[in-house]
Amino acid sequence: MSGKQFVHPYIPNSEPAVKQQMLDAIGMTSVEDIYQGIPEHLRFKGEMQLPDPIISEYSCQRHVEGLLNQNRNAKNNICFLGGGTWNHYVPSVVETIMERDEFLTCYVGDAYTDHGKFQALFESSSMLGDLTGFEACNTPTYDWANAIAIACRMTARANQRTEILVAGNMSPDRLMVVRNYCKPEITVTKIGYDKNTGLMDLDDLKAKLSDKTSAVYFENPVYTGSLESQAAAICAAAKSAGAYSIVGVDPTSLGILEAPAAYGADYAVGEIQPLGLHMSYGGGIGGFICTKDDKEFVGEFPSLLFGLCETQQEGEYGFGEVFYERTSYASREKGKDFIGTTTALHGIAAAVYMALMGPQGFKELGEGILKRVAYTKKKLSEIPGIKIPVSGCSYCDFLVDFTETGKTVAEINKALLDYNVLGGKYMGGEFPEYGQSALYSVTEVHTVEDLDTLIGALKKICA
Incomplete structure (x- = not known):
């Protein structure tokens, strides 16, 4: 295509007249003028060896689908990956409603673009509040890690303290985000944990609590595959030191586990991906923050909150932004914290999912997962060389130790592909112990057949 002026059918501004109009609008004579600020030594010399463009839309679609079909995915394999993005069932109606134009195209906007968006986000926040036991809940943040980090900064502003204590066995990826978001004014210190139970070391917690501690963060279920049975004691210890407690939760577990507010937590944060969002290259995620409906907490939210408001029509509800002036949208550079584009659309999907499930649905979901996990752990532990290193109950995620089999996780996962099984996430790099x-x-x-396929495959691979 060299030397020819090519007009790409999928890129309208490649048409010469349109391109010239754009250049005229910005006062430039050529596209090259746009790149003048790039030093010469950083520029690529030569011609990139790219294939010719595929002009036919049909041919292009077939080509892309052919590339994608080379992937091993959770649809054509039995997937046992988790740890932050989980393979849950997504009812078709969730996608149907989420993809309606009035939700999909209204973006953030304001009341003039609202065709039910404000109410949907209010309902989403309300149901997350029901699950966690709190009254106030924000529109979704980027993800769980971002929610933790925002909550940490909220506590630091509220009590004017400069240290966050976090469970040492929390997700390292989430911890990395929290450290980066909180620096330089807030330090993040890890608390020890028991390797065999996965529970926080309460003695270490009490030794590290001080008048500098703003908040204590822990996860329940624990990232490494246990349930934090000391949750109430952790929250009480934090409170005795004048600090807040922040609990990271999987919202689908709250149909069977105690709500964080009930055991004394001040904040609940977590991931909404399990609430009706597909796994998508690690995407389909969004974080939530729930607190009490007190100004001490609500006043520190940087994100949008939606609530009920009066209308001039008797008997009708309105839905509007709560305490809007506290946000950076209203106060700009004077805002206490800043957020940009969030995942509000995912919050609407979560609202549909939670409304479909209801309290009984969440109870049945949680009980079903507990039974499946218990069955799998028991059967795997009976295979010679395989150990379950963390004792106690698990919800969704649990550790499987292959050390005594003499095989690495990478070798086992590669062998599992022959059985159309996607094995677990290697944890030795994050937790060498x-x-x-x-x-x-x-x-x-x-299904039971899926679980038996995994168990049978591992028996043969580890023999």
């Missing part, structure tokens, strides 16, 4: 362990995730999508 667990050796050749992998984090497996079992959810409601796994």
